[in-house]
Amino acid sequence: MTTPVCTGASRAVAASAGHRRYPSFSSYVRARGPVLLRTARSLTANPSDAEDLLQTALTKTYVAWERIEDHRALDGYVRRALVNTRTSQWRKRKVDEFACEEVPEKEAAPAPDPAEQQSLHDAMWRAVLKLPDRQRAMVVLRYYEDLSEVQTAEVLGVSVGTVKSAVSRALRKLREDPELTPVR
Numbered sequence: 001m002t003t004p005v006c007t008g009a010s011r012a013v014a015a016s017a018g019h020r021r022y023p024s025f026s027s028y029v030r031a032r033g034p035v036l037l038r039t040a041r042s043l044t045a046n047p048s049d050a051e052d053l054l055q056t057a058l059t060k061t062y063v064a065w066e067r068i069e070d071h072r073a074l075d076g077y078v079r080r081a082l083v084n085t086r087t088s089q090w091r092k093r094k095v096d097e098f099a100c101e102e103v104p105e106k107e108a109a110p111a112p113d114p115a116e117q118q119s120l121h122d123a124m125w126r127a128v129l130k131l132p133d134r135q136r137a138m139v140v141l142r143y144y145e146d147l148s149e150v151q152t153a154e155v156l157g158v159s160v161g162t163v164k165s166a167v168s169r170a171l172r173k174l175r176e177d178p179e180l181t182p183v184r
Contacts, residue, residue, distance in 0.1 A: 025065055028074060029058060036078055043086045053089070057081035127177040135170035138163055 033054075040050040040057070060081045061074070068077060128136055134156075141152040142163070149167075153160045174180060 024071065025062055028071075032075060032078075036075070036082070039079055040082055043082060053082060053086055056085050060085070123179045124174075127174050127180055130177070131170050131173060135166050135173075138166050139170045139174075142167055 036057075037050060037054050040054040041047060044050045044053055057078055058081075061068075061078050064077075068074065128139060131139065137156060138152055141147045141155060142149070147155065149160050149163045153163045156163070
């Protein structure tokens with residue numbers, strides 16, 4: 001059974017020796033408890049957490065009761081204690097992990113079989129070797145040496161348009177190569 005925080009807090013204070021020292025604290029909690037609980041509820045999503053938050057703030061207020069000079073400003077003091085306590089809880093909060101239906105991370109692709117990679121590499125080189133010398137040179141410079149079209153044209157002493165058209169024809173031939181068909 002859950003008791004309202006203001007009643008529980010005032011009973012706890014009344015039961016302590018502090019109640020005799022600070023009779024006004026328990027009357028303050030009885031009078032302002034419901035209003036302060038509404039403030040605590042506005043700071044948390046869970047009503048139980050709001051009750052705990054208010055009890056913590058009231059405990060801090062009780063400890064500082066002698067130092068509070070203006071008891072007319074107690075609501076402001078308790079509200080500030082509520083906000084500061086909630087901020088501290090938020091900063092210290094533990095990041096929870098929750099089970100879910102789907103894994104949010106993408107699954108890592110399985111490592112390719114080295115034998116398949118070597119087989120593909122060999123098939124690609126065999127297909128490139130079937131190209132005419134000029135096309136083979138342009139494909140190797142463009143895609144294996146990673147040169148731009150302009151750089152390839154300069155190395156071979158031809159125009160950029162010649163590189164573009166020759167590479168285009170070479171790629172078409174490679175796409176049609178029967179050895180490379182399973183790769184697509």
